[in-house]
Amino acid sequence: MSIKVLGFAAESNTTPLAPYYFERRDLRPDDVLIDILYSGVCHSDLHQARNDWHGSQYPIVPGHEIVGRVVAVGNQVTKFQVGALVGVGCMVDSCRECSPCQHGLEQYCEEGCIQTYNGTDRHDHRPTYGGYSTRIVCSEDFVLSVPENLDIKAVPPLLCAGITTWSPLRHWNVGQGSKVAVIGLGGLGHMAIKLAHALGAEVTLFTRSLNKVEDAKRLGADHIVLSTDIEQMQAVQNHFDLIIDTVPNVHDINPYVPTLTLSGTLVFVGFLGELAPMINTVSLILGRRSIAGSAIGGIQETQELLDFCGEHQITADIEMIQMQEINEAFTRMEHSDVKYRFVIDMQSLKVTETV
Template identity: 55%
Template sequence: MSTCLAYGVHEAHAPLEPLRIERRALRDDDVAIAIDYCGVCHSDMHYVHNDWGTTRFPCVPGHEIIGRVTAVGPAVSRYRVGDRVAVGCLVDSCQGCPACEQHQEPHCTQGMTPTYNGLDRISGEVTLGGYAQHIVVREPFVLRVPAALDPRYTGPLLCAGITVWTPMREHGVKAGTRLAVVGLGGLGHMAVKLGVALGARVTVITTSPGKAEDARALGAHHVLLSTDPQAMKDAANSFDLMLDTIPRGHNVNPYLMLLGRQGTLVLVGALEPLEPIHGALLAINNRSIAGSLIGGLQQTQELLDFCAEHQVLPDCEMIDIQDINQAFVRMEKNDVKYRFVIDMASLKP
């Protein structure tokens, strides 16, 4: 066992503050990682505030982790000390159920172990995340960061990136796919960049005219203002796939109308009830609504390799850990383009 510095909370609605935490002694297949950067996800804020009523305290958030290997257990074969590695939203699963065997670890029938606020499968201890100097993770849940990826900007691929990458791969986005992205936050901006890199014709759908220029700067081919009734009417039946990144319950009916034959709307943001859906809008054009939750380990590695090859990286604002409470306030106001990343070198005694 070892101890390290971290940032976290002991109770809901308290500001994040320095804590000293313990990391377990290495098991045979464990990798010890010194954390260099950690992205800041909306979920981090929700857990710190206990918005979902499921937070275990003390809570140390962070699941967009980039670091270097500092030690390995005797059974570890894929990593050596010094390797540049990443850890995303999960740190364990049963690895024996059909979901795990099909590389869909987030859907493990025994429940995946989240990187923070989960319970370790062996010790039962609460998992603590990446707002810390170090972390210890089982080898199968450690990802390799290709040398061509700038480690400062790689963290957000581990949650925001994989959340939109998985449905794009699942639904076969390729050259010429008519892809719509609803919302232009952390997830939406990644969806635009990845969609463009896959060759899709990308349209950003937004309520705010002010975001049109931002969307085009990210590579979007078109911008559709959902507040413009004529523009929405003109865009009816015109998309193959739509990624809906709106992070709260909303009315999807105006978006469903925009889907062409066999078109699918994938929800990746809203984890709460939606307004009632009009059945006729699904029947017409044989449309579907689907969901998607982060992604499996193999697919996350595929994403990192793809982003290295195509030099697709999130737009990030680097912060020191001491600025994290201010960053949460700004995130609540959507005042970030498009992801905060903590430079963990700022975490010192």
């Protein structure tokens, strides 16, 4: 037995997303069935649909920023009841036994965590399909509780952009008095500023554009530094404990490294690939500085993030779209034409389903 679902899928790397009927598994004992209310649109959805990372398996139903309500539970589920407001992020399973999994860092599972879409289920070996759909089935251990006091339309990006920036903020112990800089003001960058500010840090945005100043201050940045201005860059040398680099494409990080304080760290969260030009190690060695990377976050720290956002009334800045507008949204994302994350009202797809 299985559950029939309507989604939007890419059938190849050159075709637009279009309606696609498929089946989800019937509930296992530890599963919950979620009626999807809102699904965020991540830049990685575009990359996967276009096979930019050369690992796409079609058809692909994207979407890993999912918020909805539980409508059914397996007979061994204890964490959620029908009606609960929940979320599903970038992964839906892992081996659960390796050292990272045992330490609540399932995103670094040594066998590879199971992606919410474009993955393969560990048990039945069927492809996983994401949140651009009416319903999803997921093990309760990879489902998150969403605070009811938040504007749920703006919660989905917390499950990717939010946790991707929260995890390094927590790992490097950012708090009152910390000096944090953010490179890039997009979906990731705007969440990094909000979260670092709420943690009590002094927050600076590095930007190449003066038109970002007003928005950055609204989001919580204390200072803005034009990275193309040599004097401004020299003025912040030896200043930052942590720099979160959210830029999703190749760029020169050498100008930023000297702005780190002794033992400071620049962490990549937005770029996958080889750096160009190469890193000059002089500033690293003479300041015991580090270059690091960080990927999403574990289930425990994602729940911690959601609880923190509930306490501090933090959500993403979003633009709501209908499911039928997704291809236009992808085009706009390619031109950075969104502030700062698209979210799909899944009711628009459910209307299609009933017509």
